Amino acid sequence: xxxxxxxxxxxxxxxxxxxxxxxxxxxxxxxxxxxxxxxxxxxxxxxxxxxxxxxxxxxxxxxxxxxxxxxxxxxxxxxxxxxxxxxxxxxxxxxxxxxxxxxxxxxxxxxxxxxxxxxxxxxxxxxxxxxxxxxxxxxxxxxxxxxxxxxxxxxxxxxxxxxxxxxxxxxxxxxxxxxxxxxxxxxxxxxxxxxxxxxxxxxxxxxxxxxxxxxxxxxxxxxxxxxxxxxxxxxxxxxxxxxxxxxxxxxxxxxxxxxxxxxxxxxxxxxxxxxxxxxxxxxxxxxxxxxxxxxxxxxxxxxxxxxxxxxxxxxxxxxxxxxxxxxxxxxxxxxxxxxxxxxxxxxxxxxxxxxxxxxxxxxxxxxxxxxxxxxxxxxxxxxxxxxxxxxxxxxxxxxxxxxxxxxxxxxxxxxxxxxxxxxxxxxxxxxxxxxxxxxxxxxxxxxxxxxxxxxxxxxxxxxxxxxxxxxxxxxxxxxxxxxxxxxxxxxxxxxxxxxxxxxxxxxxxxxxxxxxxxxxxxxxxxxxxxxxxxxxxxxxxxxxxxxxxxxxxxxxxxxxxxxxxxxxxxxxxxxxxxxxxxxxxxxxxxxxxxxxxxxxxxxxxxxxxxx
Amino acid sequence: xxxxxxxxxxxxxxxxxxxxxxxxxxxxxxxxxxxxxxxxxxxxxxxxxxxxxxxxxxxxxxxxxxxxxxxxxxxxxxxxxxxxxxxxxxxxxxxxxxxxxxxxxxxxxxxxxxxxxxxxxxxxxxxxxxxxxxxxxxxxxxxxxxxxx
Numbered sequence: 001x002x003x004x005x006x007x008x009x010x011x012x013x014x015x016x017x018x019x020x021x022x023x024x025x026x027x028x029x030x031x032x033x034x035x036x037x038x039x040x041x042x043x044x045x046x047x048x049x050x051x052x053x054x055x056x057x058x059x060x061x062x063x064x065x066x067x068x069x070x071x072x073x074x075x076x077x078x079x080x081x082x083x084x085x086x087x088x089x090x091x092x093x094x095x096x097x098x099x100x101x102x103x104x105x106x107x108x109x110x111x112x113x114x115x116x117x118x119x120x121x122x123x124x125x126x127x128x129x130x131x132x133x134x135x136x137x138x139x140x141x142x143x144x145x146x147x148x149x150x151x152x153x154x155x156x157x158x159x160x161x162x163x164x165x166x167x168x169x170x171x172x173x174x175x176x177x178x179x180x181x182x183x184x185x186x187x188x189x190x191x192x193x194x195x196x197x198x199x200x201x202x203x204x205x206x207x208x209x210x211x212x213x214x215x216x217x218x219x220x221x222x223x224x225x226x227x228x229x230x231x232x233x234x235x236x237x238x239x240x241x242x243x244x245x246x247x248x249x250x251x252x253x254x255x256x257x258x259x260x261x262x263x264x265x266x267x268x269x270x271x272x273x274x275x276x277x278x279x280x281x282x283x284x285x286x287x288x289x290x291x292x293x294x295x296x297x298x299x300x301x302x303x304x305x306x307x308x309x310x311x312x313x314x315x316x317x318x319x320x321x322x323x324x325x326x327x328x329x330x331x332x333x334x335x336x337x338x339x340x341x342x343x344x345x346x347x348x349x350x351x352x353x354x355x356x357x358x359x360x361x362x363x364x365x366x367x368x369x370x371x372x373x374x375x376x377x378x379x380x381x382x383x384x385x386x387x388x389x390x391x392x393x394x395x396x397x398x399x400x401x402x403x404x405x406x407x408x409x410x411x412x413x414x415x416x417x418x419x420x421x422x423x424x425x426x427x428x429x430x431x432x433x434x435x436x437x438x439x440x441x442x443x444x445x446x447x448x449x450x451x452x453x454x455x456x457x458x459x460x461x462x463x464x465x466x467x468x469x470x471x472x473x474x475x476x477x478x479x480x481x482x483x484x485x486x487x488x489x490x491x492x493x494x495x496x497x498x499x500x501x502x503x504x505x506x507x508x509x510x511x512x513x514x515x516x517x518x519x520x521x522x523x524x525x526x527x528x529x530x531x532x533x534x535x536x537x538x539x540x541x542x543x544x545x546x547x548x549x550x551x552x553x554x555x556x557x558x559x560x561x562x563x564x565x566x567x568x569x570x571x572x573x574x575x576x577x578x579x580x581x582x583x584x585x586x587x588x589x590x591x592x593x594x595x596x597x598x599x600x601x602x603x604x605x606x607x608x609x610x611x
Numbered sequence: 612x613x614x615x616x617x618x619x620x621x622x623x624x625x626x627x628x629x630x631x632x633x634x635x636x637x638x639x640x641x642x643x644x645x646x647x648x649x650x651x652x653x654x655x656x657x658x659x660x661x662x663x664x665x666x667x668x669x670x671x672x673x674x675x676x677x678x679x680x681x682x683x684x685x686x687x688x689x690x691x692x693x694x695x696x697x698x699x700x701x702x703x704x705x706x707x708x709x710x711x712x713x714x715x716x717x718x719x720x721x722x723x724x725x726x727x728x729x730x731x732x733x734x735x736x737x738x739x740x741x742x743x744x745x746x747x748x749x750x751x752x753x754x755x756x757x758x759x760x
Contacts, residue, residue: 151676152666155684207718210677222681345625467667477652505626509635592644600628604639609632 132160135253137233139163142259142437142462144205147225149466156223164232170203175290180318188291236410255469258435260403276374281394300392307397308334317486320360333367345504355490402439415441418451425475427465436461454482496573496590507603508561569595582606679712
């Protein structure tokens with residue numbers, strides 16, 4: 001019966017249409033009987049009743065053709081409908097049986113969560129959450145900061161973090177800094193480092209006991225934060241407020257944060273170079289990359305880092321420090337004229353490069369890689385100017401590609417200038433969707449649209465997104481900062497837009513032995529630059545060579561000072577060069593956004609000559 | 612004070628100025644914009660302009676957001692609002708509840724350090740809050756909670 005009804009429904013409009021068509025064609029033929037409409041010519045081939053002249057034949061042919069077509073269409077639609085119906089039934093059936101099949105897997109995958117649970121989870125069919133009031137996609141710094149913010153503001157909030165990594169949320173800066181300076185031979189297992197106060201802490205934001213098991217999230221009394229590891233969100237349905245994971249699970253949400261971060265970029269020449277080269281290349285970002293590179297540094301004889309920015313320079317310095325003890329050759333190459341060439345003005349970039357070289361690194365500037373091959377047991381890097389470097393292992397630190405795959409299914413906008421999801425000043429992409437961290441291209445009221453890839457920004461934006469997810473409606477206002485240490489002599493903190501293409505004004509004092517990052521952290525009691533800005537961030541510095549008192553030099557020594565970056569005569573960025581604990585003043589100057597006639601007067605506010 | 616223009620005249624992109632201590636002795640005449648203490652956009656310290664506790668303050672670390680977050684909030688709110696002679700004396704039950712909860716998570720709330728025990732931690736935080744809420748300063752240093760160190 002259903003089939004007949006469906007068939008009738010499908011055919012009825014066609015029947016009406018075809019009869020209308022026939023009548024119209026008939027009328028036209030009657031009115032213009034001297035001319036045969038051209039579209040009918042081919043139809044003459046079909047057999048029609050012979051009687052009654054051209055007009056009659058025309059009618060019959062038309063009707064016959066339409067009915068044939070209509071019949072064919074109806075048949076195919078019916079068949080398609082039936083198939084779709086069957087699919088739907090099987091899908092619904094399979095969905096109801098899926099949760100029953102799942103309980104054993106959550107117990108295995110949630111190794112890090114509440115240790116007491118796995119036994120009971122296997123015993124009683126524990127169901128993974130199908131709904132999360134707060135869903136955070138990505139398990140990095142921004143996501144964790146948001147989770148913390150949500151929990152602080154919404155009592156009893158239930159927050160679910162979904163991450164494709166196998167690790168609980170951790171901080172990245174120590175992976176290229178403190179962890180390399182540790183004396184502990186088991187550091188790759190413990191992932192602990194020493195803070196300024198001598199206390200050890202883990203790179204994980206919180207130990208596993210902080211988190212609630214995902215299967216308990218919906219029932220636990222005061223709510224909590226649960227982490228689903230090893231799952232990637234593949235599809236986002238914004239209208240239906242739900243996401244689909246890589247294992248097929250669907251989770252609906254009330255509010256969602258996208259904090260997917262990014263993946264390291266690679267050089268095309270390396271990608272094209274084949275497996276032997278790719279096997280010997282590290283794209284450094286995660287814990288596993290740190291472990292792999294640490295192993296390589298002990299086992300191989302030569303490592304080359306391609307890239308002269310923050311990550312490349314920090315890794316070069318970290319490895320350079322070990323080079324003497326391990327008999328390791330460390331090479332760093334990049335297209336710019338000096339380390340941090342895109343960040344620091346040329347004179348400072350040159351000075352920094354000298355310092356990096358003193359750390360034991362062979363620095364090749366103005367080096368553009370032409371091709372990379374694997375030859376006679378070595379990776380051979382040929383530069384465009386003819387120089388050749390033979391090495392055992394390559395680390396590519398050439399930037400980050402923001403992860404925006406969800407934009408397609410979610411229908412979210414991607415920014416064409418900066419990359420990343422385009423969000424407004426309140427980090428919102430759509431009504432219930434926010435984006436924070438490396439993947440967010442947001443509108444900064446003071447500095448304009450930008451995308452920032454620093455740790456403190458991830459914390460600040462994650463925290464702000466969490467606040468806005470709980471109704472705060474605040475724009476990005478508290479300016480995030482960043483810092484870098486390139487050995488015991490060179491350390492700086494920076495805030496705002498720090499781009500070497502902008503005009504700069506640098507105000508310097510002569511440095512004494514007291515003005516180094518090492519001295520700053522040892523001497524200052526509570527105000528560790530990174531910890532005073534954001535809690536739970538490591539700021540300790542190399543325990544290594546003592547900084548010798550610099551002998552009087554002929555050439556200028558940029559020991560410590562302040563560098564202002566200007567855009568249309570307004571300070572938009574500040575670098576505090578070996579001057580610490582002054583970030584609040586810098587932040588204030590950027591916030592004011594005023595034109596200052598004499599920047600030396602502004603520099604006085606920093607008291608650069610004092611401790 | 613010497614100015615160094617990096618081998619070019621005063622229209623150079625990167626200006627460099629060297630200053631001695633004496634050069635910077637006179638107070639600055641740079642003008643800074645007056646801060647609005649009630650700016651809704653600013654991050655505030657521990658206490659919000661309306662007197663409420665800012666549970667999201669970095670200074671509290673993970674205390675308000677962890678598994679014992681609710682107990683911590685109850686105890687600290689009681690302490691904060693307490694008008695007794697011995698501040699917080701009527702809040703003993705809340706503090707006990709918080710302590711019991713924290714004992715269940717020794718990894719998160721290490722018990723041995725006196726410095727970091729809850730009551731004195733709050734006292735420190737309160738003291739910080741009494742300072743004029745300066746929006747250019749973070750009330751973060753020195754009041755790190757156990758959960759984060």
